[in-house]
Amino acid sequence: MEAYSFPSLITRMSQHKEVKLVTTHQLMAMKQRQEKISMLTAYDFSMAKILDGAGVDVLLVGDSASNVMAGHETTLPITLDQMIYHAQSVVRAVKRAFVVVDMPFGSYQGNSSVALQSAIRIMKESGGHGVKLEGGAEIKDSIIRILTAGIPVMGHLGLTPQSIYKFGTYTVRAKEEAEAQKLIEDARLLQEIGCFGLVLEKIPAVLAKQVAEELTIPVIGIGAGPDVDGQVLVVHDMLGLSKGFEPRFLRRYAELHDVMTDAVSRYVEDVKSRSFPTKEEGY
Numbered sequence: 001m002e003a004y005s006f007p008s009l010i011t012r013m014s015q016h017k018e019v020k021l022v023t024t025h026q027l028m029a030m031k032q033r034q035e036k037i038s039m040l041t042a043y044d045f046s047m048a049k050i051l052d053g054a055g056v057d058v059l060l061v062g063d064s065a066s067n068v069m070a071g072h073e074t075t076l077p078i079t080l081d082q083m084i085y086h087a088q089s090v091v092r093a094v095k096r097a098f099v100v101v102d103m104p105f106g107s108y109q110g111n112s113s114v115a116l117q118s119a120i121r122i123m124k125e126s127g128g129h130g131v132k133l134e135g136g137a138e139i140k141d142s143i144i145r146i147l148t149a150g151i152p153v154m155g156h157l158g159l160t161p162q163s164i165y166k167f168g169t170y171t172v173r174a175k176e177e178a179e180a181q182k183l184i185e186d187a188r189l190l191q192e193i194g195c196f197g198l199v200l201e202k203i204p205a206v207l208a209k210q211v212a213e214e215l216t217i218p219v220i221g222i223g224a225g226p227d228v229d230g231q232v233l234v235v236h237d238m239l240g241l242s243k244g245f246e247p248r249f250l251r252r253y254a255e256l257h258d259v260m261t262d263a264v265s266r267y268v269e270d271v272k273s274r275s276f277p278t279k280e281e282g283y
Ligand SMILES: Nc1nc(=O)c2c([nH]1)NC[C@@H]1CN(c3ccc(C(=O)N[C@@H](CCC(=O)O)C(=O)O)cc3)CN21
Pocket: 063, 064, 067, 068, 075, 159, 161, 169, 170, 171, 172, 202, 233, 234, 236, 237, 242, 245, 246, 247, 248
């Protein structure tokens, strides 16, 4: 037995079983053996515990927290401090999953020194395992600088919600040849500079397939068709908690909005009618 070791970086004891932690190396190996990667967003401790326990490979502390958690119209207003708070809560719950934290709008664009500072704050203060940034060639210097600090970086191309005011809509991206060509070149660049993975959002399935086949790093799709290395969804969407958001790429696995509305209405009724609590439910 060694006097000192770092076992928690590779495995962790969980309910008397040794659990192998998901790493960037493992994600790469999953692509090589054609095992699809499952990824969902998580923003809080209780939800992250359920997702990790159910076997989700990658948890994304998405800046969609701006919409889903804070109720903003876009992802632009969420701050670095708020992202770190969400990430801390998620990391505390995780026993196995790889935790990727979105770098929020304004924390990395146009200044690689600011980008590095922001990424270091995320890693140091949240305990997350890597960061995700939106964009290609435009943010090359920021990504390289972050990577030189030993921080794993995931790219994000296609529909990039932090640029919503540049595009004006959430329609499918890279349908035109020129935009598709730029996306392919950006994907190559992201792999070449050392990103460990790439998210492709709302682009034609044939284009996503082509990128996933060419790249050796895992490509995770959302609205990018079946021929990529894994899938990601916003957890509130797939659980049916975000009523009214119904893009074609979304599959709902539960209708928790209805389940919760029913439970809460019955509680309200019981309180009003004095049937809760009973004598037995008191002291
Ligand atoms: N709840 C939630 N789910 C998400 O997937 C998500 C967020 N929030 N916030 C940040 C980004 C924004 N994303 C989006 C937003 C809209 C569409 C979309 O398809 N919207 C319309 C169509 C818009 C159009 O064609 O003009 C739809 O069909 O609902 C897709 C992804 C993905 N992300």
